[in-house]
Amino acid sequence: MKIFRILILLVASIWFTATLHAQDTAKAFIGAEIITATGDQYDDGVLVVRNGIIESVGARGQVTIPSGAEQIDVSGKVIMPGLVDPHSHIGGGDGGDRSASLHPDVRILDTIDPRSDTIRRALAGGVTTANVMPGSGLLMSGQTVYIKLRPANTIEEMLVYVDEENGIYGGIKMANGTNPLGQSPAPGTRARSAALVRNLFIQAQEYKKKMDEAGGDEEKMPSRDLQMETLVEVLEGKRHVHNHTHRHDDILTAIRLADEFGYRMVLHHVTEAWKVAEEIARSGYPASIIVLDSPGGKLEAEHLYYETGRVLEEAGVDFGYHTDDSVTDSRLFLRSAAFGIREGMSREKAVESLTIANARMMDMEDRVGSLETGKDADFIILSGDPFSVYTKVLQTWIDGEKVWDRENPEDRKYATGGYNVIQRASFGHHDHLNAGGN
Amino acid sequence: MKVLKLFVPVCLMFACIATDAAAQIAVKGETVYTMDGDPIRDGVVLIRDGKIERVGTAGSVSIPDGYDVHEAKVVTPGLIDSRSVVGLAGILNQDHDQDQIEMSNAFQPDLRAIDAFNAREDLVKFLLGKGITTVHTGHGPGALVSGQTMIAKTAGNTVEQSLVDSTTAIAITLGAGIRGGYSTPGTRAKSVAMLRQNLIEGQDYAKNRNSDNPPSRNLGRESMADLIDGKIYALIHVQRAQDIMTAIRLQKEFGFRMLLEGAAEAYLVKDEIKEAGVPVIIHPTMVRTWGETQNAGFKTAAKLKEAGIPVVFQSGYEGYVPKTRVVLFEAAIAVANGFGYEDALQALTIDAAALFGIDDRVGSLETGKDADVVLFNGDPFEYTTKATRVIVNGNVVYEKD
Numbered sequence: 009m010k011i012f013r014i015l016i017l018l019v020a021s022i023w024f025t026a027t028l029h030a031q032d033t034a035k036a037f038i039g040a041e042i043i044t045a046t047g048d049q050y051d052d053g054v055l056v057v058r059n060g061i062i063e064s065v066g067a068r069g070q071v072t073i074p075s076g077a078e079q080i081d082v083s084g085k086v087i088m089p090g091l092v093d094p095h096s097h098i099g100g101g102d103g104g105d106r107s108a109s110l111h112p113d114v115r116i117l118d119t120i121d122p123r124s125d126t127i128r129r130a131l132a133g134g135v136t137t138a139n140v141m142p143g144s145g146l147l148m149s150g151q152t153v154y155i156k157l158r159p160a161n162t163i164e165e166m167l168v169y170v171d172e173e174n175g176i177y178g179g180i181k182m183a184n185g186t187n188p189l190g191q192s193p194a195p196g197t198r199a200r201s202a203a204l205v206r207n208l209f210i211q212a213q214e215y216k217k218k219m220d221e222a223g224g225d226e227e228k229m230p231s232r233d234l235q236m237e238t239l240v241e242v243l244e245g246k247r248h249v250h251n252h253t254h255r256h257d258d259i260l261t262a263i264r265l266a267d268e269f270g271y272r273m274v275l276h277h278v279t280e281a282w283k284v285a286e287e288i289a290r291s292g293y294p295a296s297i298i299v300l301d302s303p304g305g306k307l308e309a310e311h312l313y314y315e316t317g318r319v320l321e322e323a324g325v326d327f328g329y330h331t332d333d334s335v336t337d338s339r340l341f342l343r344s345a346a347f348g349i350r351e352g353m354s355r356e357k358a359v360e361s362l363t364i365a366n367a368r369m370m371d372m373e374d375r376v377g378s379l380e381t382g383k384d385a386d387f388i389i390l391s392g393d394p395f396s397v398y399t400k401v402l403q404t405w406i407d408g409e410k411v412w413d414r415e416n417p418e419d420r421k422y423a424t425g426g427y428n429v430i431q432r433a434s435f436g437h438h439d440h441l442n443a444g445g446n
Numbered sequence: 447m448k449v450l451k452l453f454v455p456v457c458l459m460f461a462c463i464a465t466d467a468a469a470q471i472a473v474k475g476e477t478v479y480t481m482d483g484d485p486i487r488d489g490v491v492l493i494r495d496g497k498i499e500r501v502g503t504a505g506s507v508s509i510p511d512g513y514d515v516h517e518a519k520v521v522t523p524g525l526i527d528s529r530s531v532v533g534l535a536g537i538l539n540q541d542h543d544q545d546q547i548e549m550s551n552a553f554q555p556d557l558r559a560i561d562a563f564n565a566r567e568d569l570v571k572f573l574l575g576k577g578i579t580t581v582h583t584g585h586g587p588g589a590l591v592s593g594q595t596m597i598a599k600t601a602g603n604t605v606e607q608s609l610v611d612s613t614t615a616i617a618i619t620l621g622a623g624i625r626g627g628y629s630t631p632g633t634r635a636k637s638v639a640m641l642r643q644n645l646i647e648g649q650d651y652a653k654n655r656n657s658d659n660p661p662s663r664n665l666g667r668e669s670m671a672d673l674i675d676g677k678i679y680a681l682i683h684v685q686r687a688q689d690i691m692t693a694i695r696l697q698k699e700f701g702f703r704m705l706l707e708g709a710a711e712a713y714l715v716k717d718e719i720k721e722a723g724v725p726v727i728i729h730p731t732m733v734r735t736w737g738e739t740q741n742a743g744f745k746t747a748a749k750l751k752e753a754g755i756p757v758v759f760q761s762g763y764e765g766y767v768p769k770t771r772v773v774l775f776e777a778a779i780a781v782a783n784g785f786g787y788e789d790a791l792q793a794l795t796i797d798a799a800a801l802f803g804i805d806d807r808v809g810s811l812e813t814g815k816d817a818d819v820v821l822f823n824g825d826p827f828e829y830t831t832k833a834t835r836v837i838v839n840g841n842v843v844y845e846k847d
Contacts, residue, residue: 300767300768301732301768301770301771301772301775302537302569302572302768302769302770302771302772303537303568303572303768303769304536304537304538304539304568304569304767304768304769304770305537305539305764305766305767305768305769306539306766306767307538307539307540309767309769310537310538310568334734334736335767337732337734340732340779343829346829346830347829349829349830350829350830350831350832351832395829395830396828396829396830397778397779397781397782397827397828397829398781398782423744424743424744424745424783425735425741425742425743425744425745426713426741426743426745427711427713427714427741427743428741429735429741429743430735430736430740431740
């Protein structure tokens with residue numbers, strides 16, 4: 009056994025060295041239209057990446073291509089940042105159950121299948137980073153994970169820590185409106201929902217007070233409580249609340265509660281945000297829109313319009329789009345923002361709403377979401393205009409590595425589907441309860 | 447196609463009303479897809495009294511005085527959704543607005559769509575705003591036989607005003623798409639046995655109903671007999687390859703006119719479908735891939751078309767969100783995945799009209815046909831394009847700039 013272990017170590021170290029070595033060579037992508045998501049755009053641009061990081065980006069002639077760099081001709085193509093999906097259910101994970109309505113201790117981390125075909129399919133749509141969440145059937149269904157969609161055998165290899173010191177790699181999922189309503193112990197009304205949430209956060213405030221009073225003295229610390237520990241992170245602003253909410257009054261309730269307890273929050277779905285755009289703008293909370301082809305299907309989605317993006321842009325809300333995969337398809341994430349353009353949203357905002365705006369909602373704007381020197385080399389190469397139905401994602405790159413290539417039939421099948429391509433996707437009763445989104 | 451006599455006078459009356467109300471309209475398009483020959487650059491469509499009066503180039507057709515002029519980048523005939531449930535299924539997704547499926551019995555061929563269609567339903571008007579002017583709708587998939595389907599315009603305030611065809615098909619589901627909750631059938635084999643027995647009874651009924659000693663009326667058997675006699679289609683919802691083969695087997699045994707609907711795995715048996723000469727109303731291109739549609743692909747429509755199988759598009763049935771799909775959007779994704787551009791426009795218009803035998807009225811911009819016209823501000827398939835005017839029976843029923 010010992011020999012076996014040494015062998016593994018040896019192989020692992022060779023692989024590691026080889027990878028490092030390979031990455032030491034810079035790669036220069038030359039000639040594409042580069043959309044940086046910082047407002048800059050280069051019609052004939054150069055992107056240089058090395059060691060998984062963007063070394064430089066700019067117009068041809070203004071960017072120094074390092075000697076010895078591998079030069080890749082991408083003329084006629086479009087490069088933009090890898091898409092950041094702030095609300096997804098890929099990976100087949102689950103969350104809290106019906107034994108209670110509030111599960112701050114539950115981690116989706118413990119349930120995701122990193123080999124899931126649904127993750128490959130998201131790569132085919134150009135998604136490089138995602139906030140994978142438990143469902144909306146509970147007031148608080150559990151902790152979410154921020155992951156990069158790199159090939160991995162373990163979920164740990166995919167995690168992105170936003171708070172290294174405290175080991176935080178995600179937010180917490182909450183929901184209001186009709187989805188969490190039901191039979192006891194679920195609340196039966198909206199008012200009960202809010203009361204349950206407020207009661208729990210008051211407990212968390214008291215727990216935090218005891219922690220603060222202990223002043224680092226282990227003896228004086230309150231006994232460990234997974235639920236309270238997580239909520240203290242929320243109260244301290246280390247962990248975002250991702251709040252499912254559709255109707256205008258539910259949006260305002262979510263804002264009221266976040267204001268009361270001072271936690272940081274992202275409003276998700278926001279079907280009726282167009283009715284309270286000014287209020288959202290004043291609150292300062294960002295919003296994440298779902299685009300469905302038609303309104304309806306549930307009472308709260310009756311007033312869903314493609315115009316929401318334009319209205320929020322005009323109101324000055326920091327907003328983006330999400331897939332809620334499998335409610336909408338990660339392969340068509342670009343389409344969601346394109347539907348905003350269709351109703352008057354700017355193209356610049358459309359780019360941001362799939363990238364940097366979403367990175368901000370996950371405290372990851374320093375690493376992903378735009379093409380800037382020093383940020384992670386996460387980008388996609390497109391065949392043309394990002395917002396055209398005819399455009400294809402050609403390649404998806406994460407940390408300077410090509411992780412999906414349309415030229416490769418084994419990769420391409422995730423873009424087109426077909427026989428036995430997606431084997432682990434499901435949306436049965438169990439999933440509907442937990443992951444069941446929108 | 448079978449139009450109930452009852453509706454003939456009503457429809458005529460409506461036509462008169464429409465004639466009175468309709469202004470004379472000239473539609474100018476940078477590109478006009480007439481679906482009757484090549485597209486016309488700088489084309490004009492004249493509309494008079496609810497019908498297409500004349501179509502041609504701007505140089506050849508002068509616009510008479512008094513015509514309201516509407517302009518657009520692209521002009522098409524009103525689009526046809528070849529399979530939907532809107533009007534029976536409503537936007538709220540609550541029990542009281544979901545009439546596309548009846549759970550008391552898995553076999554109910556006597557259920558008429560016209561008795562359940564809500565012409566004012568929001569989803570119907572939503573589709574209208576997307577350029578869908580005609581919809582084949584009715585009872586949904588989910589029961590062995592869920593009921594009948596019909597064809598309606600998306601404009602109109604009553605089923606009588608909207609109706610194009612009262613009884614188009616019997617909606618049949620084979621495979622695991624039959625919902626749980628029925629006492630029977632509970633298996634594929636039992637489904638087929640039940641269907642065959644009822645078809646045999648339909649054969650007898652068809653034979654005897656014109657005899658000197660006709661059987662007492664039975665609404666369900668009348669419908670099955672209409673199917674046997676070729677008056678209406680068997681609209682068979684199937685996804686898995688083995689269930690497609692079952693549908694073809696039944697069609698050979700009973701000789702009914704059949705439309706395959708869904709057909710997610712059709713690419714596995716395209717030779718067999720071609721040989722059987724069966725048109726396919728392909729599943730929504732963006733259908734979610736789990737359960738019966740696990741193996742659906744974006745390229746299936748293109749593969750079937752390439753194999754020479756007639757293909758048209760559908761919005762289908764959705765149990766949750768979005769409550770309806772938009773057939774134009776589904777066709778767009780097929781076009782982006784290899785389905786020919788003009789083939790797709792044809793499938794959305796004249797091909798669907800011909801399939802349902804309503805091409806004397808809709809499906810192309812030709813003199814004398816219903817003035818159902820859509821104006822787009824760009825390529826109809828593009829994400830960023832929208833319909834800016836929708837005209838039905840010569841009336842501008844939707845405007846958005």
